[in-house]
Each structure stands twice: as structure tokens, then as C-alpha cells.
Amino acid sequence: MDIGAADGVVRLAVIALKNVSFEYPGGHRALEDVTLEVGEGERVALIGPNGAGKSTLLHIMAALEFPRVGEVRVMGHRVDRRSAAEARRKVGFLFQDPDDQVFMPSVYEDVAFGPLNMGLPEEEVRRRVEGALEASGAAHLARRVPQNLSLGEKKRVAIAGLLSMSPPLLLLDEPTANLDPQGRRDLVNVLAGLGQSMVIATHDMSVAFELAERAVVLKGRVLFDGDVRTLLKRPEVLREANLELPSFSRLMMMYREHIGADFEPPLTVEEALALLKAHR
Amino acid sequence: MELHIDRDAEGSALFRFDPRVKLVCIFALIVLVSMVTDAVALAFALLFAVLLLAFSRVPPVQLARGYLAALPFIALSSLTMLLASGPGSAMAMALRVSTSVLLLLLLVRTTPFMDLLWALRWFKVPALLTDMIMLTYRFIFVLLEELERMRLARKARGFQGGRSLLDRKAFQVLANTIGMVFLRSYRRAGQVYAALLSRGYDGKARTIATYRVGGRDVALGLAFVITGVWTLALQMGWYAWP
Numbered sequence: 311m312d313i314g315a316a317d318g319v320v321r322l323a324v325i326a327l328k329n330v331s332f333e334y335p336g337g338h339r340a341l342e343d344v345t346l347e348v349g350e351g352e353r354v355a356l357i358g359p360n361g362a363g364k365s366t367l368l369h370i371m372a373a374l375e376f377p378r379v380g381e382v383r384v385m386g387h388r389v390d391r392r393s394a395a396e397a398r399r400k401v402g403f404l405f406q407d408p409d410d411q412v413f414m415p416s417v418y419e420d421v422a423f424g425p426l427n428m429g430l431p432e433e434e435v436r437r438r439v440e441g442a443l444e445a446s447g448a449a450h451l452a453r454r455v456p457q458n459l460s461l462g463e464k465k466r467v468a469i470a471g472l473l474s475m476s477p478p479l480l481l482l483d484e485p486t487a488n489l490d491p492q493g494r495r496d497l498v499n500v501l502a503g504l505g506q507s508m509v510i511a512t513h514d515m516s517v518a519f520e521l522a523e524r525a526v527v528l529k530g531r532v533l534f535d536g537d538v539r540t541l542l543k544r545p546e547v548l549r550e551a552n553l554e555l556p557s558f559s560r561l562m563m564m565y566r567e568h569i570g571a572d573f574e575p576p577l578t579v580e581e582a583l584a585l586l587k588a589h590r
Numbered sequence: 591m592e593l594h595i596d597r598d599a600e601g602s603a604l605f606r607f608d609p610r611v612k613l614v615c616i617f618a619l620i621v622l623v624s625m626v627t628d629a630v631a632l633a634f635a636l637l638f639a640v641l642l643l644a645f646s647r648v649p650p651v652q653l654a655r656g657y658l659a660a661l662p663f664i665a666l667s668s669l670t671m672l673l674a675s676g677p678g679s680a681m682a683m684a685l686r687v688s689t690s691v692l693l694l695l696l697l698v699r700t701t702p703f704m705d706l707l708w709a710l711r712w713f714k715v716p717a718l719l720t721d722m723i724m725l726t727y728r729f730i731f732v733l734l735e736e737l738e739r740m741r742l743a744r745k746a747r748g749f750q751g752g753r754s755l756l757d758r759k760a761f762q763v764l765a766n767t768i769g770m771v772f773l774r775s776y777r778r779a780g781q782v783y784a785a786l787l788s789r790g791y792d793g794k795a796r797t798i799a800t801y802r803v804g805g806r807d808v809a810l811g812l813a814f815v816i817t818g819v820w821t822l823a824l825q826m827g828w829y830a831w832p
Contacts (some may be wrong), residue, residue, distance in 0.1 A: 374784050395790070403788045410781035415728045419704055419797055427790030432798055455596075457731035471789065 323347040323383070323400070324479045324507045325371055330380030331336055340366040342531045348479065348507050355538065356511040358528035359552040360442070364511040365406075367528065368481045371509065373397040394428035399428065402472030402506075404482040408464035412456045417448070417467050420456065424475035442474035443467075447500050462493025466500060479507045486517050516556040517565065519577040527551050542575040558582045565589075596702045602792075604646045604700040604810075609709035609799075611807040615814035616697050620690045622818050629678065631824035634687035638817040639692040648699045653692075660691040703727065708799035717794040724795065725782070736774060740767055 332341040336416050340363040348354055358364050369375040369383060373394040382389040384397040405411040414420035421442055425435040443449045446469040456464060465485065472480060485501065486494045494517075501508070501521055511520050518525060518538065525541045527534035534547045541547065542555065555563075559575045562582050566573060571589045576582040601607055604612070623635050643653060664687045672680035698706070705719050749763060822828075 313697055369784075372784075372788050374788060394787075395792070398788045400709040401788070403785075405781065405785060407781070409732050410778060411785040413725060413728055413782050413785060414795075415703055415724060422798055423791075424793070426796035426798070428791065432800070435798060456728065457735075475789065 322350050322386075324350055324352075325384060325509075326383045327370070328381040328383075328441045330370065330377045330382065332363075332370060332375065332377045332379075334366075339530070341370075344528075344532055346526060346532065346535070348509060350478070351505060351507055351512065352524065353508045353522040355522035355525045356509050356528060357513070357515070357518055357525055357551065357553060358533075359513075362529045362551070364528055366508065368403065368511055371479075372401050372403040372480055374403070381382075389484060399475060400477050400541055402475060402477040402480045402481065404465070404468055404472060404485055406483045406487060408461065408468040409456075411468045412464055412471065414572050415455060417443075417454050417456060417459075420467060421452075421470045422469060428475065438452070438474045438476070439470075442470040442472075445471040445473055445500070445504065447496060460493070462489050462496060465489070465493075465497055469500065473504070477506065479509070480504070481552060482508060482510045482512075484512055485510060486512065486514055515553065515559075516578075519556070527553070539574060539579065542577075562586075599702045602646045602648055602700040604642075604696070605702075607700075607810055608801040608803050608807045609701045609705045610712055610801070611803060611811055612701060613706070613709045615811055616693045619814055619818055620681055620693055622821060623686055623689050626686065626821060626825045627679075627682055628680050628825045629685060631821045632682055632689065634824055635817060635821045636685055636689045636692070638813075639689050639696065643696055645694060646696060646700050648696070652699060653695055656695045657688075657691060660687070664688060664691070679731055704797050705799050705801070708797055721795045727782075728803070729778070730784075732778070733771070733775065737767075737771065740770065 318452075325346075327344055327346045330341060330344045331339070333339050336363050338525065356364055356367065364466060366375065371384075373382075373384070373389050376389070376391060377383075387393060387397065387398045402484055412420050414423055418439060421439045422435050425438045430438070439452075440449070443452055446466045447462065448466040448470050451459065451463055451467060454463075456467065461466065482501070486497055489497060498517060498520055501510075508521070510518065510521055522538060524536065525534065525538045526532060527541065527547055529551050533551055534541055534544060542559070547553075548555070554560075555559060558579055559577070559582070562573075562576050562585060565586075573585055573589065578584055619635065623632065626632055626635070664684055667687060668680045668684040669736070671683040701709075704724075707724055710720050710723075711717065744763065750760075
């Protein structure tokens with residue numbers, strides 16, 4: 311399945327959801343008529359308040375839950391219970407709590423878990439484990455045991471565990487939640503350096519701005535799907551989804567009103583600084 | 591919390607020995623010892639276990655701690671024998687259980703945990719069992735942390751703990767804690783299973799371990815065979831000390 315991207319280049323959709331609705335047993339409707347495509351190498355921020363269905367959507371994308379209504383395709387192949395194992399191999403899912411995910415008793419064994427399940431020969435497994443630990447900045451942790459790692463370290467080990475399977479798509483559930491500033495910075499740098507397509511579910515708008523060029527705002531259904539800069543100009547969407555711009559963005563908007571100038575809300579601190587210099 | 595099962599394994603002289611050989615030898619000797627009744631034969635087997643431990647260079651403090659943990663069981667079983675059939679049997683029971691405990695300590699202290707699981711898998715122990723042992727070992731620490739957080743939360747809100755065994759209120763709180771732990775474990779089990787699935791788990795975990803039975807493994811095996819035969823000989827009266 312091909313989609314035409316905004317720049318006119320035809321890109322392959324890594325994952326495509328069509329009219330997906332999902333209801334939990336007991337009748338709670340978590341998702342309604344979600345249609346969404348993620349292109350190759352594209353990074354999408356999935357933004358929405360608590361209970362908006364972000365985790366449910368990620369679970370569906372990871373072939374861990376199956377919608378009764380609608381269609382999910384991973385790399386063009388339709389996902390159902392029978393083809394789920396194949397789909398899971400192409401989608402790496404970073405859980406919010408790394409303790410759920412780093413389940414092997416040692417870091418090295420944990421990163422090797424996926425490739426071993428893929429039936430790769432030992433040499434290839436070792437090569438992949440080392441490459442993945444390197445790419446996630448966790449090479450120095452290889453011989454450690456998970457229970458002695460910090461949260462940020464555990465997250466990076468969990469990412470290595472995904473990368474070792476080299477999936478074309480990564481799903482990240484609140485990757486920076488509960489991290490200290492340094493841990494958050496390290497993680498953002500690691501993610502920014504990866505070439506995979508990504509769906510990043512987050513509350514943290516500045517992480518979304520830094521990593522993604524496209525934003526999808528979710529509240530049961532898709533409220534907004536487009537460029538992050540366009541999202542900033544849609545206060546009604548931000549309000550409905552209980553979103554708040556980073557403080558420097560809000561400061562610059564107040565400043566704009568104060569001096570009567572006209573510029574777009576900045577996405578990063580650097581952009582804010584450039585605006586201040588230009589409009590003093 | 592520094593609690594690591596493989597802490598001493600790498601420093602041990604028996605570290606790179608094939609875990610399959612260790613596993614078979616140690617279990618065979620334990621089975622043999624459990625059938626021996628002669629005190630001299632048992633003392634001989636115990637001596638062998640102690641010598642092997644000395645050779646393995648496992649820190650004595652660790653061994654003592656492991657042995658102490660088993661001591662109540664040794665004492666209880668010996669006491670039962672003392673009351674049932676006299677001091678000779680009690681002595682034999684103490685020697686027998688001590689030998690087994692020391693041999694098991696030798697096994698777990700000198701073999702990396704994952705390699706031990708690999709050996710078990712090699713002997714066709716069902717994956718359900720080995721995978722469960724593996725995940726249990728990992729999640730004990732997560733559970734302990736969770737319990738510690740809950741203990742602190744109780745304390746922070748003024749819970750004092752029971753003043754006596756009959757303090758109903760304290761028991762109620764503890765019962766709630768246990769219920770909470772079950773609930774959280776249940777939720778976590780679901781998450782862990784999802785994580786296993788998304789990384790291609792198909793009911794059988796695989797690990798990297800490459801061992802080949804070499805000369806030293808044969809030597810270790812021979813030492814066990816000789817000890818076993820000698821112990822048996824002492825038991826059956828084929829041989830008496832000069």
C-alpha cells in the first residue's frame with residue numbers, strides 16, 4: 311500500500327489502520343473509527359490526555375489486541391490472530407514500565423532474547439546484541455543485572471532489546487515519563503539517532519516537538535492529524551485534548567501579544583531565542 | 591539491594607566446567623547419599639563435598655550463610671530420627687542432609703544461573719518449568735521492591751505494626767497488602783506476557799550457552815564416580831577402613 315506524502319514522494323506505509331474501533335469487554339469504548347498511516351522513516355507523536363486510548367492504540371498496532379471493527383496492516387500484510395506473530399516481529403514496542411519488558415535475568419540475555427526467537431545463528435545474534443546495545447547507548451551495561459539499573463538505564467536496555475530484532479517500526483509508550491532531566495535528554499538523543507519509523511505516545515509536548523514532525527491528537531477518535539506546527543495554531547484542539555504548550559512557547563505567545571508582532575509559536579528553546587533576538 | 595546469584599560464580603575454580611556434567615554428577619551423588627545409612631560412608635561423602643568446595647574457592651561466608659539457612663531443616667529431620675530410631679540414625683540423617691545441601695550449594699554457587707537453566711533445558715526439562723524459574727528469579731526483585739514501597743507507604747501514614755499476634759487491625763492491614771500484591775502481580779504478569787509475545791516468544795525461551803565436555807569435565811566426573819563407588823563400598827561392607 312502506498313501513500314503520497316506531502317512532499318510528493320511516494321512512501322510505503324509501515325503501518326496502516328483503517329476505520330478501527332475498539333471496545334473493551336464490559337462495553338467501554340476506547341477507540342472510535344481511527345484511520346491512520348505511518349510512512350517509512352516517519353516519526354509521529356501520538357498526543358492525548360490520560361484515558362484517550364493511546365495505550366490501546368499502541369497495543370493494536372503491536373498486534374497484542376485485535377479490533378473487532380476495522381483493519382490493521384503492517385508492511386502491507388493484514389494483521390489478525392493468525393498472522394500476529396509475524397506482525398510483532400516487525401513492530402518493536404517500548405512499554406511504559408521497563409520492569410515489564412526487561413524480563414531476562416541479565417542485560418545481555420535480555421537483548422539476545424528476540425534474535426534468538428527469530429532463529430538466527432549465534433554469531434549473528436551476538437553481532438546484533440552488540441550493535442543494539444551500542445545504538446541505544448547501553449554497551450557498558452551488557453554484563454549488569456536489570457535490578458541494579460536506574461530507570462533511564464533500564465529504558466535504554468529495553469530499547470536495545472527492540473533494536474536487536476531490527477523492526478521497521480518502533481512504538482514508544484510514554485518513553486520519557488518519570489525520567490530525570492539527564493535520563494530524558496539521553497533517551498531523546500538515542501531516539502533522535504535512530505532511523506526507524508516511530509509512533510511516540512507522550513504527554514510531554516517538548517519531547518513530541520523534538521522528535522516528531524507530525525502529530526496525531528487522540529481522544530477516543532483522531533482530533534488532529536498533521537504537521538506539529540499546524541497543531542500549535544489550533545487552540546481548540548489543544549483545549550479539547552487538555553494539552554498545554556511548553557512554558558517557553560506560552561511565554562513567547564504572551565510576548566507576541568505584548569509587542570504586537572506576528573510570529574508562530576516556537577517549538578524549541580533555540581527557536582524561541584531566535585524569535586526574541588529578531589523581535590526586540 | 592545487592593543480591594546477585596552469580597556473584598561468586600566467575601571467581602570459582604569450577605566456573606567454566608560444563609554445567610551438564612556438574613548437574614548430573616551432583617544429582618547422582620545426592621540420590622546415592624540419600625540411600626546410604628552407614629555413618630562412615632556418609633562421612634566420606636561429606637568429606638568429598640567439603641574438599642570440592644575448598645577447591646572451588648567459593649567464599650566460605652557465602653557457604654556458611656547457605657548452610658545456616660538449611661540448618662533448621664537438618665536439625666528437625668535429625669531430631670525426628672533421634673526420637674524414632676536412636677542416635678545412630680540421627681547422626682546419619684544429619685550427615686546425609688548436610689552432604690546434599692553442600693553439594694547443591696556447590697552447584698548454584700559455581701554455575702552461572704543462565705547456564706544452569708541451559709543445562710536443564712538440554713536434559714529436556716520442560717520449557718514451562720525452566721522459563722518459570724527464570725522469570726521468577728527476575729521478578730522476585732521487582733516484587734521485593736514493590737513490597738518495600740508498600741511498607742513505607744503504610745509506615746508514612748502511621749501504621750505501627752501489630753503489638754501482639756492477636757492485633758486484629760494489623761492483620762487486616764497485612765491481609766489488604768497481600769491482596770494488593772496479588773492484584774499488582776496479576777497486572778504485571780499480563781504486561782510481561784505481552785512483552786514476551788512482542789519479542790517473538792513461542793513458549794520456549796532460548797539462551798546462548800556454548801560448552802563442550804573437555805578433559806577437566808571428565809576428571810570431575812571421574813572424581814564423582816570414584817566417590818560414589820567408594821561410598822557404596824563402605825555402605826555395603828565391601829571395604830572397611832584398615
